[in-house]
Amino acid sequence: xxxxxxxxxxxxxxxxxxxxxxxxxxxxxxxxxxxxxxxxxxxxxxxxxxxxxxxxxxxxxxxxxxxxxxxxxxxxxxxxxxxxxxxxxxxxxxxxxxxxxxxxxxxxxxxxxxxxxxxxxxxxxxxxxxxxxxxxxxxxxxxxxxxxxxxxxxxxxxxxxxxxxxxxxxxxxxxxxxxxxxxxxxxxxxxxxxxxxxxxxxxxxxxxxxxxxxxxxxxxxxxxxxxxxxxxxxxxxxxxxxxxxxxxxxxxxxxxxxxxxxxxxxxxxxxxxxxxxxxxxxxxxxxxxxxxxxxxxxxxxxxxxxxxxxxxxxxxxxxxxx
Ligand code: PMV
Numbered sequence: 170x171x172x173x174x175x176x177x178x179x180x181x182x183x184x185x186x187x188x189x190x191x192x193x194x195x196x197x198x199x200x201x202x203x204x205x206x207x208x209x210x211x212x213x214x215x216x217x218x219x220x221x222x223x224x225x226x227x228x229x230x231x232x233x234x235x236x237x238x239x240x241x242x243x244x245x246x247x248x249x250x251x252x253x254x255x256x257x258x259x260x261x262x263x264x265x266x267x268x269x270x271x272x273x274x275x276x277x278x279x280x281x282x283x284x285x286x287x288x289x290x291x292x293x294x295x296x297x298x299x300x301x302x303x304x305x306x307x308x309x310x311x312x313x314x315x316x317x318x319x320x321x322x323x324x325x326x327x328x329x330x331x332x333x334x335x336x337x338x339x340x341x342x343x344x345x346x347x348x349x350x351x352x353x354x355x356x357x358x359x360x361x362x363x364x365x366x367x368x369x370x371x372x373x374x375x376x377x378x379x380x381x382x383x384x385x386x387x388x389x390x391x392x393x394x395x396x397x398x399x400x401x402x403x404x405x406x407x408x409x410x411x412x413x414x415x416x417x418x419x420x421x422x423x424x425x426x427x428x429x430x431x432x433x434x435x436x437x438x439x440x441x442x443x444x445x446x447x448x449x450x451x452x453x454x455x456x457x458x459x460x461x462x463x464x465x466x467x468x469x470x471x472x473x474x475x476x477x478x479x480x481x482x483x484x485x486x487x488x489x490x491x
Contacts, residue, residue, distance in 0.1 A: 174218035174258075180485035181211040181265070181483045182312050183344055183455050185402040185447060186383045187409045188320065189375070197307050198329050200366070201256040202378040203320045204386060205311045208344060210482035213276035214491065215261040217284040223256035230261050235462040239322055243278065243305040244285065249303065251289035259285075278305030279312035282483040299330040300490065309336030309485035315486035317390070319383070338389040341460040341483075347470065348478040349426040356420045358450040362414060370415040375412055379405060399445030406447040422452055429473055437469055 182205035190200040211355035228240045244257060261277060282302040286293045292302065295313050303320075311318040314333040315473055323329030366372055382405045389397035400452075413421050427448065434446045434456055444458040444466050458466055463481065 173288075174260075175284050176216040177215055177280045177283035177287065177490040178211065178212050178491055179276045179283065179309075179312050179488040180207045180315070180395050181213075181273040181276040182207045182308065182318065182485075183447065184308065184311075184449065185457075186379060186386055186405050187408045187449075188307050188362075189379075189412060190362045190372065192322075194363070196326050196329070197303050198324070199307055199320065199322045201376050202322050202377075202383045203311070203317055204383055205308070205320075205487040206342065206344065207312060207318060209483040209485035211265045211273075211276065211346075211479060212485070213263050213280045215259065215277070215280040215284045217281070217288040218258045218287055219253065219255035221255055223258065224255045226259060226262070228259045231263060231332075237453060239305070240281075243281065246304050247282075247285040247289070247301070251286055251291050253289045253315070257288070262389055266413065267357070267404055273311040273312075274306035275308035275314065275407040278309035279300045279488050281305065282309070282313070283490065285489055295487065296330050298333070299332075300326060303329060307378065313488050314337060316484045319387075323382045334387070334390070336387075336464050338390055338393050338395070340393075343458055343460050343463050344482045345456040345458070345463075345466065345470065346480040346482065347426075347430045347454045347456065348480065349430065349454065349473055355422065356413075356450070357367045361416075361420060361450055364418075364420070365412040365416045369412045369415045370414050371412055375408060378408060395459065396443060402447050402457060403445040410448065422448065422450055425439050426456050426474075427452045429458075430470070433470055437466060442466060442469075 184203050184205045186204040188199045188203040192198050192200050226241050226244050228235050279302045282298045299310050299313040317334040318331045319334055320331045355467040357461050369408055382401050386401040434444055436445050442462055444456050446454050446456050
């Protein structure tokens with residue numbers, strides 16, 4: 170085992186076909202496959218150092234010590250997989266504009282998976298890292314890879330991991346994150362997805378339609394059909410949010426400004442500009458477009474949102490050691 174700190178960087182991702190429900194809570198196996206785009210603009214840097222004198226893991230997030238049992242649980246899995254026993258000093262920094270609501274567990278666990286295994290002197294493949302990151306947070310399984318990544322749901326630990334999709338589209342994609350003012354997250358993704366699995370009468374229909382959406386969006390990418398690609402992503406996101414509205418108790422992630430953003434995108438489309446929206450477990454709306462249309466879309470969105478609430482990202486890279 171090495172005794173020096175190892176630092177890794179992983180980027181957040183935005184799901185275009187959503188993961189929203191587990192079939193195995195402990196292993197974090199999803200009900201359906203999902204597909205995402207890793208983003209260059211938002212990332213987490215995490216350093217890990219195993220220290221023989223520690224009697225517990227110590228975790229700093231953005232310079233402040235935090236007690237997080239999820240991190241300890243994850244590190245126990247790392248120790249088991251790397252056959253090591255020392256506790257670690259972990260320092261994590263989120264490079265996400267303050268209050269963007271994009272600070273995601275995806276980049277956090279992807280960076281931690283690489284830093285923690287490399288600091289233990291092990292050289293995990295990207296596939297092994299993807300399986301490991303999944304144990305921290307489902308969406309982290311996809312953040313190991315840059316560009317488009319598909320999470321194969323699998324049936325056990327071994328078969329559930331992400332893989333990159335190297336379709337050659339000529340879209341030069343951009344994603345505009347519209348930062349919507351909000352109170353802290355109303356319902357955690359863990360709790361939200363479990364509630365819909367257990368209570369939404371629409372859940373079986375979701376699995377069926379999300380599976381079809383995944384196949385159809387890959388076909389659209391293969392066909393270089395941006396309109397179809399965007400339509401499927403937008404519809405898939407709305408169906409995920411419809412599950413939340415249909416749960417008992419029902420919940421939602423919309424703020425008034427989220428609806429304004431969605432309407433603005435639909436108005437842009439009605440005016441002939443090709444752009445589509447998606448939303449995760451929070452109120453921010455993410456707009457997917459081609460780079461050539463970026464300026465006109467930003468111009469329009471500026472009518473409703475200040476420019477520091479409009480963050481533009483492009484495709485980001487694989488997880489890496491710094
Ligand atoms: O893996 P979690 O707990 O961060 O859940 C992610 C859920 C969504 O972001 C809403 C969808 C997804 O596939 O990323």
